[in-house]
Amino acid sequence: MPEPLGFDLEGKVVLVTGAGRGIGRAIALACAQAGADLGVGSRHVEECERVAAQCRTSGVRASAWPLDVASTASIRRFVDAALGAYGKIDALVNNVGLTIVKPALELSEEEFDSISSVNLRAPFFASVAVARSMIERGLKGTIVNISSQVGHVGGPLRAAYAAAKGGLNSLTRSLAAEWAPYGIRVVGVSPTFTRTEMLERGAQNAEFKRNFERIPLGRPAEPEEVAAAVVYLASEAGRFVTGHTLLVDGGFTIV
Secondary structure, three states, rough: OOOOOOOOOOEEEEEEEEEOOHHHHHHHHHHOOOOOOEEEEOOOOOHHHHHHHHHHOOOOOOEEOOOOOOOHHHHHHHHHHHHHHHHHOOOOEEEOOOOOOHHHHOOOHHHHHHHHHHHHHHHHHHHHHHHHHHHHHOOOOOEEEEEEOOHHHHOOOOOOHHHHHHHHHHHHHHHHHHHHHOOEEEEEEEOOOOOOHHHHHOOOHHHHHHHHHOOOOOOOOOOOHHEEEHHHHHHHHHHHOOOOOOEEOOOOHOO
């Protein structure tokens, strides 16, 4: 009988954006525990340095670099730093996200543009930079886009965020089809409301709180539960999955 496919990431180099806190931090730590070497980045590089140090306690290499996903130049520097340090990139996790909990009638042009830039434009250009490095080196690899349940069903007070995440889901499918001939898989993970600082800020809004109380399993997700899905998709166990965005939503989208 063939050996079962492993859920480990031994020998792989994984980049995680927005890795200083919340879901990004959990993803970086889970990938390190699965054996991956890590490159982590965000605008808050001190936070990422602490995460990298935690990753190294798992016996892997981990480095932190500054990253502002609103700047394509910063994205390229981040990718180049990882290539300089490790010589390759096997997986990219586009985790950075931005939402503003506000009625659509009150959302400014600047706020809309910021949400679109972080949640859709940045993953596109980061994915292109990493995919190019994979193709040039003849490597197969995986790109994981962290989306959201609202990218599938929408949601009050987050119209721009839902639109950007819906676009990210379509981007995942499109890039998966385009890059499959190179052996590059592009997949997504769509969490429900997850227990992070971002959730705590949103919970101050009564309507927003009522919305996340609709989760059938009766609670928000934990960051580690989202991270586990990422490890699966980036590992050999997920090697025949591409173009799919996995809902980790406690059943929210089925009610």
